[in-house]
Amino acid sequence: MSLTRRDFTRLSALGLAARFTPGLNAQSSSRKIGYAIIGLGRIAGNFMRGILATANSSVTGLVSGHREKADRIAAQYGVPAGSIYNYENFDEILHNPVIDAVYVALPNSMHAEFTIRAAKAGKHVLCEKPMSSTVAEAEAMIAACKQAHVKLMIAYRCHYEPVHLRAIKLIRDGAIGQVQSIQSAFGFSCDPSDWRLKKKLAGGGPVFDVGIYCLNATRYLTGEEPVDFEAFASTLDHSGRFNEVEENVVWTEKFPSGILASCSTTYGAQMDGYFRVYGSRGWLEVDPAFNYDGPRLRAQYWGTRLDEQSPARDPYQFAAEADHFSNCILNGLEPTSPGEEGLRDMNYITRIYRSAGITL
Amino acid sequence: MSLTRRDFTRLSALGLAARFTPGLNAQSSSRKIGYAIIGLGRIAGNFMRGILATANSSVTGLVSGHREKADRIAAQYGVPAGSIYNYENFDEILHNPVIDAVYVALPNSMHAEFTIRAAKAGKHVLCEKPMSSTVAEAEAMIAACKQAHVKLMIAYRCHYEPVHLRAIKLIRDGAIGQVQSIQSAFGFSCDPSDWRLKKKLAGGGPVFDVGIYCLNATRYLTGEEPVDFEAFASTLDHSGRFNEVEENVVWTEKFPSGILASCSTTYGAQMDGYFRVYGSRGWLEVDPAFNYDGPRLRAQYWGTRLDEQSPARDPYQFAAEADHFSNCILNGLEPTSPGEEGLRDMNYITRIYRSAGITL
Numbered sequence: 001m002s003l004t005r006r007d008f009t010r011l012s013a014l015g016l017a018a019r020f021t022p023g024l025n026a027q028s029s030s031r032k033i034g035y036a037i038i039g040l041g042r043i044a045g046n047f048m049r050g051i052l053a054t055a056n057s058s059v060t061g062l063v064s065g066h067r068e069k070a071d072r073i074a075a076q077y078g079v080p081a082g083s084i085y086n087y088e089n090f091d092e093i094l095h096n097p098v099i100d101a102v103y104v105a106l107p108n109s110m111h112a113e114f115t116i117r118a119a120k121a122g123k124h125v126l127c128e129k130p131m132s133s134t135v136a137e138a139e140a141m142i143a144a145c146k147q148a149h150v151k152l153m154i155a156y157r158c159h160y161e162p163v164h165l166r167a168i169k170l171i172r173d174g175a176i177g178q179v180q181s182i183q184s185a186f187g188f189s190c191d192p193s194d195w196r197l198k199k200k201l202a203g204g205g206p207v208f209d210v211g212i213y214c215l216n217a218t219r220y221l222t223g224e225e226p227v228d229f230e231a232f233a234s235t236l237d238h239s240g241r242f243n244e245v246e247e248n249v250v251w252t253e254k255f256p257s258g259i260l261a262s263c264s265t266t267y268g269a270q271m272d273g274y275f276r277v278y279g280s281r282g283w284l285e286v287d288p289a290f291n292y293d294g295p296r297l298r299a300q301y302w303g304t305r306l307d308e309q310s311p312a313r314d315p316y317q318f319a320a321e322a323d324h325f326s327n328c329i330l331n332g333l334e335p336t337s338p339g340e341e342g343l344r345d346m347n348y349i350t351r352i353y354r355s356a357g358i359t360l
Numbered sequence: 361m362s363l364t365r366r367d368f369t370r371l372s373a374l375g376l377a378a379r380f381t382p383g384l385n386a387q388s389s390s391r392k393i394g395y396a397i398i399g400l401g402r403i404a405g406n407f408m409r410g411i412l413a414t415a416n417s418s419v420t421g422l423v424s425g426h427r428e429k430a431d432r433i434a435a436q437y438g439v440p441a442g443s444i445y446n447y448e449n450f451d452e453i454l455h456n457p458v459i460d461a462v463y464v465a466l467p468n469s470m471h472a473e474f475t476i477r478a479a480k481a482g483k484h485v486l487c488e489k490p491m492s493s494t495v496a497e498a499e500a501m502i503a504a505c506k507q508a509h510v511k512l513m514i515a516y517r518c519h520y521e522p523v524h525l526r527a528i529k530l531i532r533d534g535a536i537g538q539v540q541s542i543q544s545a546f547g548f549s550c551d552p553s554d555w556r557l558k559k560k561l562a563g564g565g566p567v568f569d570v571g572i573y574c575l576n577a578t579r580y581l582t583g584e585e586p587v588d589f590e591a592f593a594s595t596l597d598h599s600g601r602f603n604e605v606e607e608n609v610v611w612t613e614k615f616p617s618g619i620l621a622s623c624s625t626t627y628g629a630q631m632d633g634y635f636r637v638y639g640s641r642g643w644l645e646v647d648p649a650f651n652y653d654g655p656r657l658r659a660q661y662w663g664t665r666l667d668e669q670s671p672a673r674d675p676y677q678f679a680a681e682a683d684h685f686s687n688c689i690l691n692g693l694e695p696t697s698p699g700e701e702g703l704r705d706m707n708y709i710t711r712i713y714r715s716a717g718i719t720l
Contacts, residue, residue, distance in 0.1 A: 178596050180608050180629040183622070185543055189640065230590035230715075234618035236538050237640065248540050250612045250622040258594035260610040262543070262622040269540040269638040270660075278629040280549065280597065300630075355590075 033326035036061030036083070036099045036123070038090070038114050039106035040069055043128065046292060047103055047155075048077060050318025056326040060098040063090050063114075090114070094121035100329060103155075103322075104128060107201035108208060112137035119148040126325045128155045130212050130349065131342030133203025134360065138346045142339040153325045153335035154342035156216060160320035163295040163310050167277070167286055168220055176279030176301045182221060183278075184214035185264040186290050187248075187271030192241045196267065204360050205233070205245035207349050210273070211265030213290045215348055217275050218253055218261040226253040226261070226348060233356035237268055251352050292317060393686035396421030396443070396459045396483070398450070398474050399466035400429055403488065406652065407463055407515075408437060410678025416686040420458040423450050423474075450474070454481035460689060463515075463682075464488060467561035468568060472497035479508040486685045488515045490572050490709065491702030493563025494720065498706045502699040513685045513695035514702035516576060520680035523655040523670045527637070527646055528580055536639030536661045542581060543638075544574035545624040546650050547608075547631030552601045556627065564720050565593070565605035567709050570633070571625030573650045575708055577635050578613055578621040586613040586621070586708060593716035597628050611712050652677060 033056060037044050040062065051057045061083040064070040070084045083096060093099050101124035104114050111132045115125045125145060131154050132138040145152035158164045171179060187210050195201045196209050207215070219225065231251035235242040247268040253261040264271065273290030277283060282301025289295050294310025328335045353360050393416060397404050400422065411417045421443040424430040430444045443456060453459050461484035464474050471492050475485045485505060491514050492498040505512035518524045531539060547570050555561040556569050567575070579585065591611035595602040607628040613621040624631065633650030636643060642661020649655050654670025688695045713720050 178628075180596060180626050181610055181624050181631075183543060183545055183624055185636070185638075187638070228592065230592065230612065232588065232590065232612050232614045232620050234614065234620055236540060236618040248618070248620050250541055250620040252590065252592050252610045252612055252622065254592045254594065258596040258608070260592050260594055260608050260624070262610040262612065262624050264541050264543055264620070264622050264638070266540050266638060268538075268640055270643060271541075271638045272643075276545070278545075278547070278624070278626060278631045280628055283630060283632075 031330065032056055032058045033100045033329050034058055034060030034098045035126070035322070036063055036085070036093055036102045038063040038102050038104050038118075039110075040064045040066070040073060041105060044103070044105040046315045047105065047318045047322065048073070050315035051322050053315065053319040054323045054326065056330060057322045061085065061093060061096065063087065063102075091117055091121055093118070093123060099123060101126060101325065107195045108203045109133040109201050112141050115141045115152065116144040119144040119150050119152075122148060122150060124151040124325070124329050126153045126155055126321070127342070129342060129345070130203065130208045131339065131346055133208070135343070135346045135350055138339070138343040142343060145339060151325070151328055151335060152339040153328070154337050154339060155321055156337040156341065157317040157321050158213065158217065158290065159220065159337045160324050161295070161317050162312070163286060163297050163308070164217075164220070164289070167284055167297060170284060170299065171221060171277060171279070172223065175282065175304075176277065176284050176299065177281030179222060179259050179277055179279050181259060181278050182218050182261040182275060183263070184217055184261065184275035184289075185271050186210045186213045186273035187264070187266030187269060189269055190241070190267035197241060197245055199244040202245060204349070204353055204358070205247070205249060206265040206267045207249050207352055211249060211263065211352075212345055212349065213273055214263040214265060214275065215253075215352075216345055217289070218263065219344075221275065221277055222255050222257070222259050224255040224257060224259065225344065226255050228254040229348065229351045229355050231352045231356035233353075233358055242267070246356075246358060249352065249356060251355065391690065392416055392418045393460045393689050394418055394420030394458045395486070395682070396423055396445070396453055396462045398423040398462050398464050398478075399470075400424045400426070400433060401465060404463070404465040406675045407465065407678045407682065408433070410675035411682050413675065413679040414683045414686065416690060417682045421445065421453060421456065423447065423462075451477055451481055453478070453483060459483060461486060461685065467555045468563045469493040469561050472501050475501045475512065476504040479504040479510050479512075482508060482510060484511040484685070484689050486513045486515055486681070487702070489702060489705070490563065490568045491699065491706055493568070495703070495706045495710055498699070498703040502703060505699060511685070511688055511695060512699040513688070514697050514699060515681055516697040516701065517677040517681050518573065518577065518650065519580065519697045520684050521655070521677050522672070523646060523657050523668070524577075524580070524649070527644055527657060530644060530659065531581060531637060531639070532583065535642065535664075536637065536644050536659065537641030539582060539619050539637055539639050541619060541638050542578050542621040542635060543623070544577055544621065544635035544649075545631050546570045546573045546633035547624070547626030547629060549629055550601070550627035557601060557605055559604040562605060564709070564713055564718070565607070565609065566625040566627045567609050567712055571609060571623065571712075572705055572709065573633055574623040574625060574635065575613075575712075576705055577649070578623065579704075581635065581637055582615050582617070582619050584615040584617060584619065585704065586615055588614040589708065589711045589715050591712045591716035593713075593718055602627070606716075606718060609712065609716060611715065
């Protein structure tokens with residue numbers, strides 16, 4: 001994990017360091033949590049490299065439809081041949097003692113099935129966001145994990161990212177006064193072959209995959225739950241790329257205190273993720289905010305100017321979330337971003353699409 | 361006017377220089393257009409200093425309720441004592457041959473009365489934005505100027521600002537591909553004594569005074585007229601400052617092509633004006649965008665990166681708009697931002713407030 005000593009000092013002072021410092025909380029046990037990785041796409045690669053940077057986690061199983069790919073990765077991470085599964089025999093992990101937890105990195109609509117099967121096999125679940133493709137699936141996932149007495153965490157990596165935590169703390173400490181409104185955006189131009197453009201696999205368009213970062217950020221920045229949404233959706237590229245899901249969504253949110261937010265997402269343009277928070281006594285922005293490398297925080301309040309580019313590099317965010325979940329398992333704690341957190345966003349995403357006139 | 365030679369070269373190449381170059385189009389006449397300034401507040405000062413930087417305009421009259429203030433400014437600009445009016449005897453400008461036009465810089469709700477009285481006195485009208493406090497007033501202003509055969513221009517200074525014109529040209533030339541969405545914000549923390557907080561004078565809250573920049577920008581950046589609006593409004597400061605108008609508004613717009621916009625405005629926070637335009641092949645932002653000094657344009661597309669901070673300084677934008685209007689009068693041309701342009705925004709502002717549940 002590539003946090004500098006300066007980051008450490010700063011974050012220790014904020015009382016937050018323990019939360020994302022690999023190994024620090026895991027000292028109560030020398031045991032490492034063994035993860036089976038389900039779905040060996042790009043983000044699974046980041047997560048596995050992140051695990052290497054932790055003191056309390058290791059890759060002990062792989063689940064894939066492509067045996068050759070799995071064998072190659074198994075060799076890389078020292079996973080024994082007996083811990084390689086496919087989507088059919090996956091339930092046999094029940095009998096594998098080196099697998100404590102699974103990391104679900106499949107297309108959205110497969111999250112529910114594999115979370116529930118993992119829970120039935122007695123394994124803890126770290127599931128990528130969005131939690132699912134429907135609210136009903138999210139509820140079923142929570143119920144299954146409760147019933148099986150396993151932990152469920154949704155992989156909201158920004159919840160464990162020092163710069164985001166620092167932004168939250170500055171706001172809570174009143175640095176910029178009363179927050180008035182937030183602007184946020186995140187999107188990218190999606191390759192036509194991407195599963196994200198298939199409604200059956202993705203559940204819906206860009207709010208599911210990238211807009212969810214803006215939505216979730218408005219919630220952790222305000223510390224409130226939005227009570228009202230308005231949204232527009234549109235498609236300008238009629239080449240066929242957007243036959244199943246829409247290209248653009250913009251939406252506004254209203255919070256109980258009166259704080260307002262306006263957000264944009266797209267699968268049709270490069271839209272670097274950022275947020276700006278406007279307060280009665282100053283402003284704060286993180287831009288870029290949602291990339292894998294360290295974000296940049298700028299703020300201005302009470303004559304203070306901040307401009308801090310985090311030197312942290314990918315996969316530090318994945319290391320932080322793996323470390324957190326393993327620590328929760330080792331020490332019987334609840335994750336900061338449990339299934340209920342993912343369910344809230346699923347409910348809000350559903351409301352955003354309903355306001356935009358789109359049936360999910 | 362503080363455009364550098366480099367600006368000139370660049371803008372000439374774009375074929376836009378003639379539009380805002382003081383004096384260039386006025387050479388058909390050596391005569392200067394004489395302006396009476398109505399309302400001697402802060403923005404009138406900017407405008408008068410701007411006039412000094414033009415070759416085709418001069419300050420030849422003042423209209424104020426404060427005679428001492430008017431006398432002081434008259435001495436500064438060489439305005440004869442016989443060209444100083446108050447709000448009661450203002451109609452006598454009819455008989456003053458050195459006054460060709462008026463510049464209306466009063467609180468919003470007074471724009472209609474003084475525009476109509478000026479038109480009846482046979483004088484051309486350059487009126488600050490927002491054009492009025494209601495749609496009906498805006499319509500009456502247009503009708504009165506038509507009937508009197510005088511020109512009416514709304515002071516949308518960004519329409520004459522080189523960096524904004526360059527952003528528009530880049531977009532129209534397809535530099536960033538098909539525009540997908542726009543984000544924009546502009547606001548400030550309003551002093552409790554400001555007339556902008558009095559509904560009767562302002563017509564409404566921050567959309568009238570600052571949000572209008574975002575609204576207008578989304579229109580000139582897209583070259584389209586929005587067909588749908590959704591908005592939320594809120595007040596968090598209950599000290600009494602916002603007893604008459606709301607503190608915050610956020611809204612979204614949908615354009616006929618499918619382009620979407622999300623905007624924020626406030627009277628309760630420092631919210632530096634900016635816009636970001638996301639296209640299928642790149643993005644472009646102007647930030648700051650709406651200040652009086654030269655804006656900064658950044659863009660990235662097709663491997664090109666732009667980062668240009670305009671060296672122009674206040675009052676160059678006021679000089680450009682005065683030059684444009686004087687040129688229109690001298691050469692019998694229609695202003696780029698006529699009354700009809702102001703009326704459109706008044707209609708949209710009304711729809712934004714209606715969507716937010718606020719009666720104007």
